[in-house]
Amino acid sequence: MKNTPFDLTGKVAVVTGSSRGIGRSSAELLAKLGAKVVVSSRKADACKEVADGINAAGGEAVVIPCNIARKNEVEALISDTTRHYGKIDILVCNAAVNPYYGPLLDISDEAFDKIMGSNVKSNIWLSALAIPGMAERGTGSVVIISSIGGLRGSTVIGAYGISKAADFALCRSLAGEWGPKGVRVNCIAPGLVKTDFARALWEDEANLKRRTATTPLRRIGEPDEIAGAVAYLASDASSFMTGQTIVIDGGVTTAAV
Numbered sequence: 001m002k003n004t005p006f007d008l009t010g011k012v013a014v015v016t017g018s019s020r021g022i023g024r025s026s027a028e029l030l031a032k033l034g035a036k037v038v039v040s041s042r043k044a045d046a047c048k049e050v051a052d053g054i055n056a057a058g059g060e061a062v063v064i065p066c067n068i069a070r071k072n073e074v075e076a077l078i079s080d081t082t083r084h085y086g087k088i089d090i091l092v093c094n095a096a097v098n099p100y101y102g103p104l105l106d107i108s109d110e111a112f113d114k115i116m117g118s119n120v121k122s123n124i125w126l127s128a129l130a131i132p133g134m135a136e137r138g139t140g141s142v143v144i145i146s147s148i149g150g151l152r153g154s155t156v157i158g159a160y161g162i163s164k165a166a167d168f169a170l171c172r173s174l175a176g177e178w179g180p181k182g183v184r185v186n187c188i189a190p191g192l193v194k195t196d197f198a199r200a201l202w203e204d205e206a207n208l209k210r211r212t213a214t215t216p217l218r219r220i221g222e223p224d225e226i227a228g229a230v231a232y233l234a235s236d237a238s239s240f241m242t243g244q245t246i247v248i249d250g251g252v253t254t255a256a257v
Contacts, residue, residue, distance in 0.1 A: 190248025
C-alpha cells in the first residue's frame with residue numbers, strides 16, 4: 001500500500017480494546033498498512049496473541065495492557081508507548097463497557113458511572129495525554145469508536161447509548177479545539193457487529209431476525225468491515241475530515257420501518 005494515501009509507514013498507532021473484535025481487526029489492518037501498533041486491553045495474554053500474529057505476518061506490534069477505567073493505567077499506556085516508539089500518530093479509542101442490560105430507569109448509579117467512565121471519561125484521558133504530542137508535530141488522528149446506539153433510543157441499552165452520544169459531542173469539540181494544530185478527531189458509529197461485546201444482541205435469535213429484517217443489507221456486520229473505516233480516518237486519505245461521524249450499519253438507520 002505504499003505511495004497511496006492509506007500508507008501508514010512510519011506511523012505509530014495505539015488501539016485500545018484490541019485483543020478482539022473491532023479493535024483487533026483495526027490493529028491488524030493498521031499494521032498491514034505499515035503502522036507500528038500498540039495492542040492494548042485488560043488481559044496481556046489475549047493482547048500477546050494478536051501482537052504475535054501481527055509480527056508473524058511481517059508487521060510490528062507490542063503489547064501494553066491497560067484497563068481504560070483506571071487513570072494510572074491510561075497514563076502508563078501513553079507514556080510507555082511514547083517511551084518505546086517516541087511518538088503517537090494515531091489513537092483509536094475502541095475499548096468500551098456495557099455492564100447493564102435492561103430498562104434505563106432501573107440502572108444503578110454504580111453501573112451508570114462505570115459506563116460513562118469507561119466510554120467517555122477514558123476517551124478524554126487518552127486524548128488529553130496523546131493529542132498534545134500530535135499537535136507539537138502538527139499532525140495526528142484520533143478515532144473514537146462510538147455506536148448507532150448514540151443515534152437511536154433503546155429499551156435495553158439506553159445508558160450505553162447515552163455514553164455513545166456523548167462521544168459524538170466529545171469528537172466535535174476536540175476537533176474544533178485541535179484542528180488548528182493539525183490534529184483530526186472523528187467518530188465511527190457501527191451498527192450491530194458480530195463481536196463478543198455484542199453477543200447478547202446477536203445471539204438472541206428473535207432480536208437478530210428483527211434486526212436483519214429491517215436492515216437493507218439483511219445481515220449484521222463483521223469486525224473487518226469497521227476496520228476499513230478506522231484505516232481511512234487514521235490515514236491521509238481523510239486529511240480534510242474532522243469532527244465527523246461515519247455510520248456503518250448496513251443501512252439500518254436509513255431504512256423505513
